[in-house]
Amino acid sequence: MAALPLARSFASSSSSSLLFSNLASSPSTSLSFLATSSLSLSASTNYSYASPLLPSPRRVSSLCSTSSSSSGRLVVSAAEKKKVLIVNTNSGGHAIIGFYFAKELLSKGHSVTILTVGDEASDKMKKPPFSRFSEIVSAGGKTVWGDPAEVAKVVGGESFDVVLDNNGKDLDTVRPVIDWAKSSGVKQFLFISSAGIYKPTEEPPHLEGEVVKASAGHVGVEQYLAEVYESWAVFRPQYMIGSGNNKDCEEWFFDRIVRDRPVPIPGSGMQLTNIAHARDLSSMLTLVVENSSAASGNIFNCVSDRAVTLDGMARLCAQAAGKSVNIVHYDPESIGIDSKKAFPFRNMHFYAEPRAAKDILGWKGTTNLPEDLKERYEEYVKIGRDKKPMEFALDDKILESLKVPVAA
């Protein structure tokens, strides 16, 4: 693999992405590259590229926008309609992103094809959001199924302006899609990465441009994309709520609250996390499609404006349900519990802020957990999940070792 690109605002193409000014003020940057990868370029070579950089007309326009008011920063008009392909995962927390994004694009007059990985007949398709794909079709979108490694075949040789890969977690999976997109003339490539790749820090929040774990699969994709693509953007989400979610989020809390069960939370409960409504992710993606020039070459934390503590999330869910909550803290290690299995969120501060989207695109978050959770709770009850018989084996194990009674 070639050198790690350092994309700055004025260096979005692959060759010039090695160009960066202000090297003197960021020696730690070049050091971190030397330490981690088999670079073909040494730091000194990088320095030699650092002199006069002639910005392309595209970059000049985005630089010029600094002197205008905030609304003037958006360069490309939204009137340009795009043909968008979404390669979507068939399960997991990110599945919902493609669903919301497809619907929003369609509502704005863009044309959308959503390629879901695997088989249309698979059992996985019985779960949301796939069970609601008729909504995409009736809005004028196309739904296809197949193997992303054969994307050209699956889309029947169609061409697109934009591709979003909301599926792969490593280069092996995404590379075929990127390569096909480039060769078939797709102008803009977007990738859903993960905020989970940030190195843990004692100085939150995670900000775009900060150190990531070199071993993470997504990192390989991000690097490759930046190297080979002209107009690209990468999105790093955390957790999501929203109707059509494939993975439980708030439901985990509701399940316990409506059954008057204690809510076991590992650690102190003070850990911060970021839970966004899927519509926020969708609006950020849409803004990037409609402002490809300004967005190009950027990483965006795809999260809401605020952090919530784990205890806070439990309390907000209880408030939404109009019930009280009994939070019980435990130390997973000392009672032999794998908190990854017992609890839906990371047992640590995990908090990114969406600063790039706000500053570059004027994006505004609309997630309002207290309000959004009320709506989520209404649906939770409407589908009868509050009455569904459930097992809480891990909870029981935790509570037993803490000698906490299950029922109030």
Added chain:
Amino acid sequence: MARLVAVQQQNRPASFSALPSSFSDFNGTRLHTSIQYKRKVYQPKGALHVSASSSKKILIMGGTRFIGVFLSRLLVKEGHQVTLFTRGKAPITQQLPGESDQDYADFSSKIQHLKGDRKDFDFVKTSLAAEGFEIVYDINGREAGEVAPILDALPNLEQFIYCSSAGVYLKSDYLPHFETDAVDPKSRHKGKLETESLLQSRDVNWTSIRPVYIYGPLNYNPVEEWFFHRLKAGRPIPIPNSGLQITQLGHVKDLATAFIRVLGNEKASKQVFNISGDKYVTFDGLAKACAKAGGFPEPEIIHYNPKEFDFGKKKAFPFRDQHFFASVEKAKSLLGLTPEFSLVEGLTDSYNLDFGRGTFRKEADFETDDIILGKSLVTA
């Protein structure tokens, strides 16, 4: 003192530093430096130039202790006529560490003093009316009652700039605090809230600044000093509960810059701004950052349950035992304000100019530490 001057041109991104300020730099990969958002810093240049070009008659309530010491210098350098209203208990001027004799002499010769007690409302009214100040910076006001006579005395006041506090925010699980968040009418800082309400109700052009924890050389609140004392003594740092509580520090020089930036700035008219550091920090992280700043080895941190101890009237830890941090994006986007100092840089600045030179405000007191560590008290 070049660093005190408004640093609009410096586009050093918050996530980078000449010092390896993030604790895990070298094993990871710094991928893309999307510094684009820094461009916002350059936005509202017009407003700033308007204030800088015309010299104003400015009154600072206070100004001899901490924030005002830096603010007054910036204002004098910009050519304004600055008066400090104080009781005269502390020296009106003091030479700052690192400040040249020439600069200090120049500043001292220009700064004016109005001696009085701000609680003597009649005196405040008459003395201020007589001077006809155009701008008032209220750095030490705690109660609305103290501000009313100032407004009464100066009907043609161009701007009243108030140092409030992020302490007015109602405690929340859902953070950071934004300027629009709920405030706590019962908080220890309710006087600040009442002052903000007074300003809103009167027909005056006001701006309110809400800092979080302020730090930097000359800090009289034992924030960084508390850690430095322990680090210097080679003592463990006792931190309540998990040490994961998140707080936020803002360098006093960045705060002074913010106070300058709002002067004569239309975008700041009748606005509240949170002003603090760009990033937040855990209690444990802060202890380590202080160690880095002072060149100390990584400290031993002891976590304890404060409920298990009785410290009497003493405070065992200088921060609120809760998450407490505020978003500074409003100031960034409306005023183009980006803090100059990262945490370790700022703490290093504080150490080099203050504690590291042997100066501090409060003597080391390890009584509560010893209670926690279970040691018997040693009498000096």
